Amino acid sequence: MTTEVLPIGGTAPGTAQTLTVRRFGRPGARPKIYVQAGLHADEPPGMLVAHHLTRLLQAHADAGRITGEIIVVPLANPIGLSQRVMGSLLGRFDLANGINFNRGFPTLANAVASDVAVGLTEDPAANTALIRAALLQANASFSANTPAEHLKRMLLALALDADLVLDLHCENLGAVHLYTLTPLADRCLPLAALLDAKALLLASDSGGQPFDEACSRPWLDLERQFLFHPIPLACCSVTVELRGEADVSHALATGDAEALIGSMILAGVIDAPAPTLPAARCAPTNLADVELLYAPMPGVLVLHRTVGESVAPGDLVAEIINPVSGKVADLRPRHAGVLFAQESVRSVAAGRSVAKIAGTEAGRSGLLIGA
Ligand SMILES: [Zn+2]
Secondary structure: OEEEEEEOOOOOOOOOOEEEEEEEEOOOOOOEEEEEEOOOOOOOHHHHHHHHHHHHHHHHHHOOOEOOEEEEEOOOOHHHHOOEEOOEEOOOEOOOOOOEOOOOOOOOHHHHHHHHHOOOOOOHHHHHHHHHHHHHHHHHHOOOOOHHHHHHHHHHHHHOOOOEEEEEEEEOEEOOEEEEEHHHHHHHHHHHHHOOOOEEEEEOOOOOOOHHHHHHHHHHHHHHHOOOOOOOOOOEEEEEEEEEOOOOOHHHHHHHHHHHHHHHHHHOOEOOOOOOOOOOOOOEEEHHHEEEEEOOOOEEEEEOOOOOOEEOOOOOOEEEEOOOOOOEEEEOOOOOEEEEEEOOOOEEOOOOEEEEEEEOOOOOOOOOOOO
């Protein structure tokens, strides 16, 4: 294992923040796997998973079993982790401008299309190499001014040419669930089974330009644009939501790290016996068919169901209580599905999303993930 400590650009004079990068295997070897934790800096479960993953990977490296390249960024957002305000860690949005640290990544297909158009051939491997180089070059050429912009460019520079990208997140309260690009669903099913995921959510464009889509979507966009050249979906990128923010224990993190190791063995980057896949606990569903339950008024949130449970239309999932007026609002889904995430703060504002249900009928459109 080698460790790099990279300076994050754009910080104020006299200050410094750094990104720590751990590398296993041989640089440039294939397959390449990229794992990061804590892009939303107030989501600690992935950081503990990265800690245990590093330990497990070191053992495989010592035994000479890593045949490709693996990069682990155990703490992807030191900027967010430094945003403590009056005792609270605010690691989801950049306090400098309110932008979500996992939104607004560049859509790179347009930036590389004209460059790769002249070099595409009938050889999918050659096209893959051509596009990977172009994506890295395009990312490096984007201007970055704020520390967060520098950070986003640094993270993409590490991940863009990977075969498999795992971005570790969590919910406020949540069951394990995954987000990926729609045509990558089948490739993600083994990881979903290993992690005992309760939902696998699919979109070809969520509308928010998150990190995972910045890595995987260029391939889909270019495949659609250049129909007469073979362009594989060469980057399988997944946002992995590791339960709720307080679901932090060595038992959970060790199990999750072992699941990620299993996915790396299946990807062919670690030469070890393939894991036995447990039965899948979820089927892929469209992100557009996630039903969100919103607080219709401010008040005290009372939860009636637990994440991971199936709910039926009309089930009482939560209540909002106004303790002054005595008014009570029931929150009931219109469609059946799996309750995979809930709000953890029990005093909510009007309009707050307090429950997410993976179903098959909601049929949302427009922006499919929150700002
Ligand atoms: Zn997150």
